[in-house]
Amino acid sequence: MKRALLIAGGTVGGLGAVLSITPPQFGSSSTVAGGIQKTTPTPTAAPTPAAAKAAASGPSGTFMGDSINTQFGPVQIQITISGGKITHVAVPVYPNSSGRDQQINSQAVPWLIQEAMKAQSSNIQGVGGASYTSQGFYDSLVSALAKAGMK
Amino acid sequence: MVRARLQAEIETWGTILFIDVASTTAGEDELNTGIDECRKYFYFVDEVFSTYKPESEVSRLRAGKIKLEECHPDLQEVWALCEYAREVSDGYFDPWCVVGGFDPSGYVKGWAADKGIAILKKHGAENIQINCAGDLSLAGGLENGLPWNIGIRHPEEAHTVVKIFDIMDGAIATSGTYERGSHIRDPHTGLIALGARSATVYGPDGGLADALATAMVVAGRDGAYLFMKPELEAYNCWVIDRHGDVAWSPK
Numbered sequence: 001m002k003r004a005l006l007i008a009g010g011t012v013g014g015l016g017a018v019l020s021i022t023p024p025q026f027g028s029s030s031t032v033a034g035g036i037q038k039t040t041p042t043p044t045a046a047p048t049p050a051a052a053k054a055a056a057s058g059p060s061g062t063f064m065g066d067s068i069n070t071q072f073g074p075v076q077i078q079i080t081i082s083g084g085k086i087t088h089v090a091v092p093v094y095p096n097s098s099g100r101d102q103q104i105n106s107q108a109v110p111w112l113i114q115e116a117m118k119a120q121s122s123n124i125q126g127v128g129g130a131s132y133t134s135q136g137f138y139d140s141l142v143s144a145l146a147k148a149g150m151k
Numbered sequence: 152m153v154r155a156r157l158q159a160e161i162e163t164w165g166t167i168l169f170i171d172v173a174s175t176t177a178g179e180d181e182l183n184t185g186i187d188e189c190r191k192y193f194y195f196v197d198e199v200f201s202t203y204k205p206e207s208e209v210s211r212l213r214a215g216k217i218k219l220e221e222c223h224p225d226l227q228e229v230w231a232l233c234e235y236a237r238e239v240s241d242g243y244f245d246p247w248c249v250v251g252g253f254d255p256s257g258y259v260k261g262w263a264a265d266k267g268i269a270i271l272k273k274h275g276a277e278n279i280q281i282n283c284a285g286d287l288s289l290a291g292g293l294e295n296g297l298p299w300n301i302g303i304r305h306p307e308e309a310h311t312v313v314k315i316f317d318i319m320d321g322a323i324a325t326s327g328t329y330e331r332g333s334h335i336r337d338p339h340t341g342l343i344a345l346g347a348r349s350a351t352v353y354g355p356d357g358g359l360a361d362a363l364a365t366a367m368v369v370a371g372r373d374g375a376y377l378f379m380k381p382e383l384e385a386y387n388c389w390v391i392d393r394h395g396d397v398a399w400s401p402k
Contacts, residue, residue, distance in 0.1 A: 124302040124315065125171075125293065128351060129285045129325035 058084010058150075065144030067093060077140040081148050089141070153294050155179040159186045163193045164260065165203065166284040170267070173294050177275025185274030189267045189281075196263045199223055202254055213252040229255050229262060229358075236362035239382050243366035243374055245338035257335075257365045261324055261357030264288035286324040286364075288357045306349040306391060313398070314351070314389060322357035326350050326364035327391070337369045346371025347390045354386030363388065375401040 058081070065077035076093035079086055156173040170189065172182050199222075201207045208226055211217045219230060233246050233255050246255050264281040268290045271279050279290040280299060292298045298319040302312035306327050316323060326335060327349030335344040350367030352360045367374050367388050378387055378401040391398045 124300050124312065126280055126282055126287050126289075126299060126301045127285070127312070128287055128301055128303045128316075128323050129306070129327065129349065 059148045060084075061148065063144045063148040064092075065140035065142070065147070068140045068143075075140055077144050079141070079144045079148065081150070084150070155182050156294075157182045157186065159190075161190050161193055163190075163197050164201070164283070168193065168264075168284070169280070169282040170271075171278075171280040171282075172271055172276040173278040174275045175277060181275050182271075185271045185276055188274070189270050192266060192270060193263060196225070196259065196266075199226055200229070200255060200259045200263075202251075202256060209253070209255065213254070229259060232262065232358055233258050233362070236359055236366075239359075239380065240363060240366040240370075240374075240377060242338055243370045243377070244362040248338035248341075249336070257326075258358045258362045260284075260286055261288065261322055261359070261361030263357075265322065265357040286322070286357070286361055287318075288322045289318050290320050292319040303351050303389070313391075316351075316353060316389075318353060321353060321355045322360040323351060323353040324357070324360040324364040325352075326361075326368045335365055335368050339369075344369040345393055346373065348393050349391040350388055351390070352386060352388045354383070360386065372399070375399075378402055 060082050062078060062080045065079070067074045067076040074093055075091065078090045078092055080088040080090075152175060153173050154175055155178050157171075157179060159170045161168040161170065170186060172185065174182060177185075197207075198204070199208045202209055202213070204210060208217065208222050212219065212222060212226070219227060222230075230253070233244075233253075236258060237245050237247070244257065246257060247253050260283045264283050264286070265288050267281050268279050268288050271281075272290065277291045278294050279288075281288045285304075287299075287301060289299050289301070298317040301316045301318055301323055303314045303316065303323075303325060305311040305313045327347065336342065337344045337346075346369050347367055350364045352363040352367060354360050354363075363377070363383075363386060366377070367390055370377070371390070371393060377383060387400060387402055389398060389400050
């Protein structure tokens with residue numbers, strides 16, 4: 001797929017138009033860091049035809065990831081999903097006991113969001129213009145995605 | 152058939168680097184040896200080039216405590232490469248025009264990532280990605296022979312990709328008002344750079360791509376002509392204007 005081609009044709013492209021082509025898929029083959037345990041979500045109710053139809057367009061709701069212990073302390077991710085697309089990533093629990101931890105976190109949280117982006121697109125193997133996170137954030141994110149039935 | 156594939160994180164340079172390597176010939180042990188050598192080299196680069204460490208060579212050079220000739224050959228090399236980057240960018244990138252003196256930080260990340268690629272290749276890695284907080288050096292494409300797909304995120308909306316570049320070998324660097332705020336100054340005026348919200352530059356050399364991305368945040372549309380120079384034939388940029396949600400490329 002060549003989404004980039006939508007705007008690569010001209011030298012000037014409207015950024016507003018570009019934003020609407022954010023990858024809508026959830027690739028099962030996305031390239032991601034570290035050992036990831038795939039978890040099957042537990043259905044809370046027997047699917048009805050209506051629920052099955054809703055599932056086809058992707059899950060919605062707010063999902064809390066597992067609390068993961070890192071060398072800097074526990075981290076926990078919360079994702080908000082609308083129609084199968086991550087619309088918000090929050091980090092309600094993260095270590096901030098020292099200035100150094102805060103420095104790590106200020107870099108880690110944005111990169112976490114990049115991992116969320118990669119998780120949504122099997123077509124990206126790297127993200128530019130971004131900072132980076134540690135494995136703990138990532139593991140919590142994966143568990144949140146699993147709870148949402150997206151991994 | 153891929154024999155080994157490894158991913159690693161290296162915490163240095165005030166950030167976290169991500170390495171992804173694969174090989175059809177080298178095994179995990181050999182790739183791990185390469186990653187270890189990379190890690191040691193990147194720590195060394197931090198010791199020499201960190202402007203945050205008062206005892207680093209670059210800090211002592213800035214303070215006038217040592218002369219360039221007394222510095223490590225790597226620092227002398229970066230000095231010369233920065234002179235070239237200043238020249239080819241017509242002064243839009245100027246690490247001498249910084250409060251406190253020569254600051255090659257805008258060049259070193261990409262330059263060192265390229266060195267890391269060379270180290271990993273030496274240990275048999277064929278498909279390599281080194282991601283230094285959003286500036287990437289890449290080699291060999293993906294294991295299936297296709298290029299890396301590198302997404303560039305929106306300057307303000309962190310979870311949105313605004314553009315995807317296909318890159319087999321080379322570097323891609325983005326500057327702008329990302330996490331660290333507007334930290335780039337216009338060398339010609341000394342004021343905060345206003346040329347572009349974000350500039351992504353891609354081409355064969357990581358250091359030069361890094362420097363040119365900074366230059367384009369300063370220059371904005373006024374810098375488009377730089378990429379028509381024969382020296383920059385292999386480079387291109389993708390720039391988001393300061394205003395109006397418009398992005399453009401010079402070629």
